[in-house]
Amino acid sequence: MKLPRFSSLYGRIFAVFWLTLLLVVLILLLLPNLDPRTQHTIPQPQQERFQESAASISSQISHDGGSLERKLSRFTDDKRHKGFQLYFTTTDGDVISPRRNSKALRNFITMADSPSHPKQKLYGRWMMAGPFEVRHKDDTLLMYIGRIVREPPPFFIQILDKPFQLLLLTMLVSTPLLLWLAWAISLPARRLQNAAERVAKGEFEADPKLESGSKEFKQAGASFNQMVQAINHMIGGQQRLLSDISHELRSPLTRLRMATALAKRKQGESNELTRIDTEAERLETMIGELLELSRMQVNSHEQREQTDAASLWYDMLEDARFEAEQCGKALSYTTLEEWPLHGNPNLLISALENVVRNAIKYGDDKITIRFTTQAMRLCITVEDNGEGVPDNELGDIFRPFYRVSTARDRSSGGTGLGLAITESAIRQHSGTIKASRSKLGGLKVSITLPLSK
Incomplete structure (x- = not known):
């Protein structure tokens, strides 16, 4: 059955609710009519056979001698064990033969008494x-026929007899x-969730499929696409502004x-002169x-590929170990x-490299890096035994241009952007990064990245 189209979500819910209710009501109305325990019309071929039997009995008892009860006993005695039984009554409903009769017969006589409209009931x-x-x-005379039904009761009779099965049938009908x-x-x-996840990863692309479906989701999808386009324009404008500023600043810097x-x-x-050149x-x-930070925030979703941790960081770590030894x-x-x-x-290599070189720069004489996996995530910890960072400043070291008030300041030559670049790269890959105090005495940076399936 094809459902009508509804543009509204509430319209769809309303339509499905009433369609389900209609099907259940139809089932409840049709099942009693199919129940053989209620009066039903006898199928035409079977009805013709019964009428032929009644005509044959009429012919036989009209030519035989003796009392009517004796004549009818020939057709009523010793029949029940064969699976059927004939009953004869007057038009007033008085049983003539056999004398022993059942409650079923007495009940059926009160409901079916017209030879022109014979019925049957189980x-x-x-x-x-x-x-x-x-x-x-x-x-x-009126003849009634009783016969044993040897087939198992139909499934819908069991349903009508057991309310739990009726409830189960209703659930089976409504569940699809x-x-x-x-x-x-x-x-x-x-679709909206997937689009939001793509935006969270830095993929600012409108999805036309969001503008389909019910009216509510269509409006939400259109608004979402407008938001993505607005962000794209804003980021593009920011990127152009930074490029223009860098070009304008680099020209006088080169001349200087x-x-x-x-x-x-x-x-x-x-x-x-040395100070001027250094600055x-x-x-x-x-x-x-x-x-680099700006390009990373805009284009981080581009040039992504499947790789592994060993291919990414082995060469970088060996170079870092050599530099540390020097x-x-x-x-x-x-x-x-x-x-x-x-x-x-490139972004993943740069992210870890910034943290490792930061530890080499500020550690006294020991740097340890650990790689572990847990619940489909790769956990990386980088620790050093340097002065560390004050506890109240641990949450700020990933901010651009932030410098702590200890040895990690402007005099060390840093720009305050290395850890900000790392934080942006890790976040764009759906990872996390945080800083804490190391057991070695210095800084501990913990990074987690999702493992691909």
């Missing part, structure tokens, strides 16, 4: 049918419709460094990292396995 396993007209001279309704309602909701180099050539080295270089580095520090890490990951390889 009493347990005993089917009563009749009456059929039998002629004896000038008298009219309710499942269809749940699927129809949840489909646009799942060229002028500093010429001044050093003419006047020789001086603390002032210009730091400013250029900061602009580059700021642009600084007189010991860097160790647990065995890297081929845990499956899906993402932008």
